Amino acid sequence: MSRSGGAGRLAEISVFLDAAALGSFSAAGRKHGLSPAAASAAIARLEASLGATLFERTTRQLRLTEEGQHYRHYSEQALDLLAQAEDGLQTGGDAVRGVVRISAPSDIGRQLLLPMLDRFAALHPQVRHALTLSDATANLVQDDIDLAIRYGELPDSDMVARLLHAGRRVVCVSPALAARVGLPAAPGDLARLPTLVLTGNDGAPQEWRYREDGKRRSLRLQGAWHSNDGEIIRRWAVAGHGYAYKSLLDIGDDLRAGRLHTVLDEYFGDSVPLNLLYRRSRFQPPRIALLVDFLLQQFASLPAQR
Numbered sequence: 001m002s003r004s005g006g007a008g009r010l011a012e013i014s015v016f017l018d019a020a021a022l023g024s025f026s027a028a029g030r031k032h033g034l035s036p037a038a039a040s041a042a043i044a045r046l047e048a049s050l051g052a053t054l055f056e057r058t059t060r061q062l063r064l065t066e067e068g069q070h071y072r073h074y075s076e077q078a079l080d081l082l083a084q085a086e087d088g089l090q091t092g093g094d095a096v097r098g099v100v101r102i103s104a105p106s107d108i109g110r111q112l113l114l115p116m117l118d119r120f121a122a123l124h125p126q127v128r129h130a131l132t133l134s135d136a137t138a139n140l141v142q143d144d145i146d147l148a149i150r151y152g153e154l155p156d157s158d159m160v161a162r163l164l165h166a167g168r169r170v171v172c173v174s175p176a177l178a179a180r181v182g183l184p185a186a187p188g189d190l191a192r193l194p195t196l197v198l199t200g201n202d203g204a205p206q207e208w209r210y211r212e213d214g215k216r217r218s219l220r221l222q223g224a225w226h227s228n229d230g231e232i233i234r235r236w237a238v239a240g241h242g243y244a245y246k247s248l249l250d251i252g253d254d255l256r257a258g259r260l261h262t263v264l265d266e267y268f269g270d271s272v273p274l275n276l277l278y279r280r281s282r283f284q285p286p287r288i289a290l291l292v293d294f295l296l297q298q299f300a301s302l303p304a305q306r
Contacts, residue, residue, distance in 0.1 A: 148277040
């Protein structure tokens with residue numbers, strides 16, 4: 001196989017693996033800067049060279065054949081070994097270097113993750129970080145993310161999830177606002193009080209989930225103030241603009257300082273785990289493996305939440 005042929009085969013394998021992970025030729029093509037037709041053609045060339053059909057193609061879905069599943073398994077291992085070889089060449093002995101791409105919620109990112117990354121950088125100065133802060137859920141494959149921090153239960157079955165913190169969400173308010181507008185006696189009272197609502201990218205308000213009479217319930221409040229950035233919601237709450245629905249981890253410093261206090265704790269007590277998520281792989285570059293262990297230790301050392 002020629003040098004250019006080998007490079008071409010590796011590119012086709014990469015498109016194939018991303019199409020399998022994303023379930024779409026178009027999505028895989030976008031990640032590689034290819035049109036849908038070019039991505040489809042790359043996989044067709046790979047299938048022709050292998051003499052095997054890797055995907056079952058229908059108008060509704062893209063699914064791996066048995067041969068495709070077999071080829072995916074060994075292709076992932078092969079690319080892992082290549083990455084391991086390249087990383088070993090680049091590190092030059094004990095040095096750890098390279099870029100780690102991280103996605104995190106805005107509140108966690110600004111308040112907790114930034115100082116943690118500063119401490120990690122002091123230990124490993126040749127590791128660089130590309131940090132994306134958003135309360136929207138990142139797609140690790142499509143967005144080329146190495147590590148993602150997410151709240152809640154995780155649907156990504158092909159990902160590894162490590163528990164960072166077993167927290168919960170609460171309703172909180174500034175003492176000044178509570179004194180001015182009063183306290184709710186039950187979750188339904190929040191509808192008549194000023195609230196601060198986190199919205200998704202589609203503008204849908206976040207559900208405020210609670211338990212009442214042994215049943216799970218939720219509120220969708222149309223707060224007068226709303227934002228798609230959780231850090232802004234926290235700042236507005238501290239400023240006294242409304243009641244907010246926040247993770248205890250996000251507002252721990254504000255609670256300890258008396259800037260906020262919680263209400264309706266007997267209703268809002270469900271656990272909302274914070275997880276560290278990364279792609280399942282037999283090989284992890286040292287920079288990622290070290291950062292995973294470091295973040296697990298850092299979050300474990302945080303003050304306990306009440």
